Amino acid sequence: MYTSHELARIAADAARQVGPYLIEAFSRPRTVELKADFHDVVTVHDKESQRRIADFLFAETPESFIVGEESSRMLTCDGRPGTPGEGDVVWYVDPIDGTSNFASGFDHWCVSIAAARGGALTAGVVYQPTTNTLYLADDAGALRNGQPMRVLDAPVEDGMIATEFPSARIPDPEEAARGFTRVVAAARSVRRTGSTALALAEVAAGHFLAAFNVGTHPWDVAAGALLVERAGGRYLGFDDTSVYRRDPQNAPNFVATGSRQAALLALSAVGRADAKALAAGVWDA
Template sequence: MQHQIPTLLRNIGEFQLAEQQKVKATDVSEKSLNQLVSYVDIESEKMLVEGLLRITPDAGFLTEEETTSIRNEEQYWIIDPIDGTTNYLFGHTKFCISIAFYELGKPTYAAIYVPADNELFTADKDGAYLNGEKFKCSSRTLSESLIATGFPYYKFDEMEAYLSTLKDLMQKTKGLRRMGSAAIDLAYTAIGRFDGFFELNLSPWDVAGGAYIVQQAGGHVTDFQNEENFVFGNNILAGNHAIHANLLKLIKSKNF
């Protein structure tokens, strides 16, 4: 698996980069408020499913664009063909392919590929890797940290709590960043480009791959209630072990 998947992801990434300048407004539709999709998302997902079935022929799938109905509760892939579709459609480079393989309800492999940077983040039972080189999370404290998040873009009922959290973190950290791709935010948290990440209103395919990479890099991942329901539970908090507890305390005080 570890040898076949990089080739698959890089081939799909080449397709995405080639198509990025060709996508027209008429190629884009809105699934719901600010949830954009184009033929590149659809074709990328089909290529992913086809390629992963060759590698794991018995696997099922949980996919963003619902191009397949194959299910298998014992082993399945959670995949996002383009995490950061809005970035992609506006010509930005921070988008990625994110996949995670689950066996008996637990992740055993994950990969996030950022085509524009040719960076492949992976994780397995032995650790986390960037282009094959093993890495660990940072050990910076909250006052030393750079924190990533995502802005609400389709659900706004917790806006006040969110803005209050941002206000506090602006004063307690070195800064905040918003990349526009939760999967990239998590990969960057895993490798120490960020020290923590939190976001609301996410889907399993947004976080499954990145969360496992953070964990295998030595980081800590929970939901906002300090439970483990971060893949299917709609919110996620990830960070190195030096700051996770402080971030959790702050977020809990906002009553999300």
Template sequence: MEHALIEELTTTAIEAAAVAAEVQRAGWATGFRVNAKGDHGDSVTDIDIAAEAAIRQCLKIARPDDSLIGEESDAPSELARICWIVDPIDGTANYLRRSDDFAVSIGVAVDGKHIVGVVQQTATGRIWVGSPEECARDGEPIRVAQRSNLADSIWATGFTTDPHDRERQLRFFSHLMTSVRDARRTGSPALDLAHVADGTVDGYVEFGLGHWDYAAGAALVAAAGGVVDIIDVAPWKGPLVIAAGTQFLVDEMRNVLRRAQVPNV
């Protein structure tokens, strides 16, 4: 892919993330409304909706012919070659509780491949940027950890709000915790994947995700030299995302998932 296009997509993603982050900060300053989302206690705020609208407006000006898939809006009927996959607040439950662990997540797919990822942690100002030409946290180059022993590795994971899916995730979690050194959970898949990219954790595994949950993070991990597998686990709710610094760890985590009887791994 040509350098000029990658540079334009990356610059636009950074600018759109900054605009959404400003909306988030304004929400903390002025207050916001919280509504139930779905049937299982998930929440959405009017800041989620306003931040996504701000991102959409940025892209309408900068890249009017591209498609956009956003968590808070209907998917387009047809997708352009370049598609933006946006989570305006990844970690809404953390945002409404004023925890730092939420982020703007903006991924760009070209011909179906995750190419550019920007994750901005608004509360701290930290930003991860990844593309085929760079991978950095706050402007400093980053790489995935190169751990080769599953028993010594630390993994990030998460849980859905759906009680039935959570039962399955908890059964897998028991297998996970007897196979690895430890596990972490931020409540934000985008931040978890960013932490794989910068080596804070060795891997990330979770199923029941939306495309907006992992698109930016998948691009970050790939740009940082890592491996990302995205697997359809139907009839369970998917997809399943496995991301790690090495192919060996991904393969070892597949073995753990098989022991937990997760489909199709």
């Protein structure tokens, strides 16, 4: 049985070992392919870096499973679909979180790797190769380059909020625009960083007051969710009807913050009429 600390070390080593490859690729012209449409791109380096990370993780934890952005299915070490048992390690891998930034030559992207057992997150790493910045979370806490992190709890007018909301695929763009405008009016500043994992890491570090988004995937948020929680914050994963308490990384929407006021603002922005009750369920639990 691997400890949380051991899994975090393995994740950190996996992220670091792919760093030189990604830095070299980032320095050269990049060709992109489209996924769903031109808003959603992928490069050959996403696929190759996920292969390298998977090879490393399976070498260290051969009985584990991986679900990653470039596969989206739960895979075993021989590349076949599988179903993990309660005690099995599942790795969530985003080899390049912020692919549009990477493909455009904009230096704001990262590697995100997290480990879970029975759906519960136990270790997570967000690594920014170009700055050699490592965010790490395990049962002992959350660190940025070896230094403890703590979320910010402040009035919304004193903090920055990160979000990719609304996206091009939002069902009701006019209502979403009104929600976004409320956030812009209330917060000191709003940032669209293009990397959900880095935004969550910066919430954990106390640089952003909050981050929120809709339509995410587990590999986007798993490591960052644990970083926020281990840094003393709250990560609320939810869908239209439910709150995901045991496995928040599997929820399609999230709010991450150390501030109840910021959580209320974000939940209201994405159209949750029950924002107060949702926030109370998390903060008063």
